[in-house]
Amino acid sequence: xxxxxxxxxxxxxxxxxxxxxxxxxxxxxxxxxxxxxxxxxxxxxxxxxxxxxxxxxxxxxxxxxxxxxxxxxxxxxxxxxxxxxxxxxxxxxxxxxxxxxxxxxxxxxxxxxxxxxxxxxxxxxxxxxxxxxxxxxxxxxxxxxxxxxxxxxxxxxxxxxxxxxxxxxxxxxxxxxxxxxxxxxxxxxxxxxxxxxxxxxxxxxxxxxxxxxxxxxxxxxxxxxxxxxxxxxxxxxxxxxxxxxxxxxxxxxxxxxxxxxxxxxxxxxxxxxxxxxxxxxxxxxxxxxxxxxxxxxxxxxxxxxxxxxx
Amino acid sequence: xxxxxxxxxxxxxxxxxxxxxxxxxxxxxxxxxxxxxxxxxxxxxxxxxxxxxxxxxxxxxxxxxxxxxxxxxxxxxxxxxxxxxxxxxxxxxxxxxxxxxxxxxxxx
Numbered sequence: 001x002x003x004x005x006x007x008x009x010x011x012x013x014x015x016x017x018x019x020x021x022x023x024x025x026x027x028x029x030x031x032x033x034x035x036x037x038x039x040x041x042x043x044x045x046x047x048x049x050x051x052x053x054x055x056x057x058x059x060x061x062x063x064x065x066x067x068x069x070x071x072x073x074x075x076x077x078x079x080x081x082x083x084x085x086x087x088x089x090x091x092x093x094x095x096x097x098x099x100x101x102x103x104x105x106x107x108x109x110x111x112x113x114x115x116x117x118x119x120x121x122x123x124x125x126x127x128x129x130x131x132x133x134x135x136x137x138x139x140x141x142x143x144x145x146x147x148x149x150x151x152x153x154x155x156x157x158x159x160x161x162x163x164x165x166x167x168x169x170x171x172x173x174x175x176x177x178x179x180x181x182x183x184x185x186x187x188x189x190x191x192x193x194x195x196x197x198x199x200x201x202x203x204x205x206x207x208x209x210x211x212x213x214x215x216x217x218x219x220x221x222x223x224x225x226x227x228x229x230x231x232x233x234x235x236x237x238x239x240x241x242x243x244x245x246x247x248x249x250x251x252x253x254x255x256x257x258x259x260x261x262x263x264x265x266x267x268x269x270x271x272x273x274x275x276x277x278x279x280x281x282x283x284x285x286x287x288x289x290x291x292x293x294x295x296x297x298x299x300x301x302x303x304x305x306x307x308x309x310x
Numbered sequence: 311x312x313x314x315x316x317x318x319x320x321x322x323x324x325x326x327x328x329x330x331x332x333x334x335x336x337x338x339x340x341x342x343x344x345x346x347x348x349x350x351x352x353x354x355x356x357x358x359x360x361x362x363x364x365x366x367x368x369x370x371x372x373x374x375x376x377x378x379x380x381x382x383x384x385x386x387x388x389x390x391x392x393x394x395x396x397x398x399x400x401x402x403x404x405x406x407x408x409x410x411x412x413x414x415x416x417x418x
Contacts, residue, residue, distance in 0.1 A: 036347070036403055036405065037344075037347070037403065038347060039343070043343040043344075043347075044343055044344075061343055080350070082405065098407070127384070127401055127402065128382070128383060128384035128387055128399075128401025128402060129381055129383050129384075129401075130383045132383070132384050134344075134384075136341070136343075137342055137343070137344060137384060137385065138383060138384040138385070140339065140341075140370070140371075141377070141382070141383040141384065142383075212381055213381050213383070214383075233383075234383065
């Protein structure tokens with residue numbers, strides 16, 4: 001495998017793999033470095049019902065396997081591994097994967113976003129001990145037990161609906177009095193008998209780190225200031241995502257909210273470096289918009305390379 | 311394809327399996343996507359530390375007794391035992407180099 005490439009794509013979610021598909025079909029023989037969380041967030045979901053063309057939905061991991069195979073079919077090379085650092089100060093850009101260095105004339109950053117934690121400290125400490133950001137991964141351990149979901153978006157309700165089939169009861173804790181989730185998801189959750197909602201409420205503490213397991217949540221109503229305790233064996237956090245920008249921080253311009261700034265399509269502040277998917281999109285954050293922006297990044301990279309004689 | 315250096319442990323033989331030497335146990339399930347991602351890392355560790363470390367896997371679907379006794383509420387979880395004593399617990403996807411460092415610490 002050549003380490004000197006025209007295009008390297010970092011990330012293998014819908015954005016990265018769509019960029020790979022388009023770049024491969026443009027004869028740029030792209031290299032995709034999958035990353036530790038290969039396949040991205042869709043690998044942790046169940047049924048995806050809003051990917052166009054699948055009227056009955058498709059399982060997230062199946063969709064990613066199809067996308068991966070499709071990109072490979074046209075010659076994209078996909079390697080396992082997590083990028084440890086990049087040097088964007090001169091072209092060709094350098095991409096380090098463990099002890100191995102690759103160079104690229106153009107780079108597409110599609111590193112996505114990761115689930116946010118509560119920033120209580122105790123939630124990370126109890127991770128895998130009753131605190132989770134992935135119902136499909138960890139729901140199994142809460143069969144016949146009460147759990148809570150924190151958040152009010154589509155992800156929170158999807159987790160709640162999934163957990164309602166395993167847990168005795170699911171309490172959704174949301175800091176506002178209205179949900180951000182889509183109407184379809186809201187209707188589904190509201191119609192599920194063992195899902196209930198606690199509004200205008202935040203989690204201020206999780207017990208019991210000394211026991212090494214979750215026994216209850218300390219809640220505070222943010223209108224009345226009243227605190228209460230909810231006994232649960234598990235809590236699933238679905239309060240949004242943060243973009244995975246640690247690789248490029250200080251090398252490309254970020255927005256104030258931490259996402260990579262893109263202009264005129266997928267261009268970042270460094271010529272030859274493009275960004276696609278959730279790492280640069282805090283507005284839409286859909287699989288299909290990520291894929292669309294991956295396509296844009298590949299086309300932008302192709303035109304950039306043509307312009308520089310590569 | 312799993313490495314033949316990785317052995318499968320069950321509720322029945324778990325205690326016996328971790329009793330001697332350094333043993334790394336990977337708790338996993340078929341339906342767990344992050345488990346599939348860490349599997350090749352576990353295989354590589356088994357090859358790398360062959361003879362110095364026993365690497366084992368336990369399917370949590372088929373073995374309901376062992377995971378609760380270590381309060382496992384999420385997978386993948388890796389437990390590292392030395393002569394039967396639990397030394398390290400690693401929850402979630404972890405880098406191979408970090409795991410190697412952890413193992414090295416207990417090898418001396």
